[in-house]
C-alpha cells in the first residue's frame with residue numbers, strides 16, 4: 001500500500017517556481033530519503049506533504065488523504081520533526097514530551113520516549129539549557145511520541161555527535177521494524193545509505209534520480225577502480241569486474257599493502273548527479 005503519492009507537484013514563491021513537477025511514491029513501511037543541495041526544494045515538498053504549506057498544482061495523497069484539507073484525525077497519525085524549532089524553552093524535557101503526548105490518542109509512555117532518544121539525564125532540565133544536539137533529540141522525541149504511522153524527519157541529525165547519530169539510526173531502524181513509514185531529508189549521505197530503502201535526489205525542484213542506495217544513478221554497474229604500486233610506480237585501472245586483474249596482480253610481484261579496490265560511493269554518485277543537472 002502507498003503511504004505517499006505525489007503527481008506533478010508544483011510550488012512557486014513570488015512567481016519563482018522552486019518545486020517543478022515532482023512525482024513521488026513511498027510505500028507503507030518504507031524508509032525513504034530525499035536528498036539534494038541547499039534550496040533544492042526538499043523542505044518545501046516535505047511541508048506540503050505535512051499539510052503545512054499550500055501547493056500550486058499537482059495531486060498529493062498522504063495516508064490516503066489530501067494534506068491540504070485533511071483534519072485532526074489524519075494529523076494524529078503523522079509525526080513531524082521540523083528543522084530548528086524553538087518553542088516552550090522554559091518547560092523541562094519531561095513536561096514538553098508530556099504536553100505533546102496529550103494531543104494523541106495512544107501516545108508512547110513519556111519516560112520511554114525520553115529513553116529512546118537518550119535524554120534520560122536531561123529529563124528534568126529546561127529546554128533552553130539543552131545543547132544544540134540535545135535539542136534536536138528532543139525534537140525527535142516530540143515527533144515519535146504519538147506513535148505515528150508516518151514520520152517526517154527534516155535533517156534530523158544536524159548537530160548530533162557521532163554517537164548520538166548512531167543512536168538515532170538505531171531508533172529509526174526500530175521504528176521502521178515496527179512498520180512506521182519514514183520520509184527523511186538529509187545532507188549526510190552515509191545517513192541515507194544506512195537508513196533508506198529507497199531515495200530520490202532533488203535538484204532545482206525536480207527529481208533527477210531515484211533508486212536504492214546501492215543502485216542509484218547506475219552505481220551498481222559502475223565498476224571498480226583498482227590501484228596498486230609496482231616497482232615504486234603507482235598504477236590505476238577502471239574495470240567492470242576486478243577479479244581477473246586482481247588474480248593477475250596476486251600472481252605478479254606487486255606490493256599488496258598498496259592494493260585498493262574502490263567502488264563509487266553514494267557521495268560520488270550524488271555529486272555526479274548534481275553536477276550533471278546543475
Ligand SMILES: Nc1ncnc2c1ncn2[C@@H]1O[C@H](COP(=O)(O)OP(=O)(O)OP(=O)(O)O)[C@@H](O)[C@H]1O
Pocket residue numbers: 013014018036037038039040041042043044045
Ligand atoms: N517562505 C519562503 N518564501 C520565499 N522563498 C522561499 C520560502 N521558503 C523557501 N523558499 C525558497 O525556495 C527554495 C527551496 O527552499 P527549500 O527550503 O524547500 O529547500 P531545501 O532543499 O529544503 O534546502 P536546505 O537543504 O537548505 O534545507 C529556496 O530557493 C528558498 O530560498
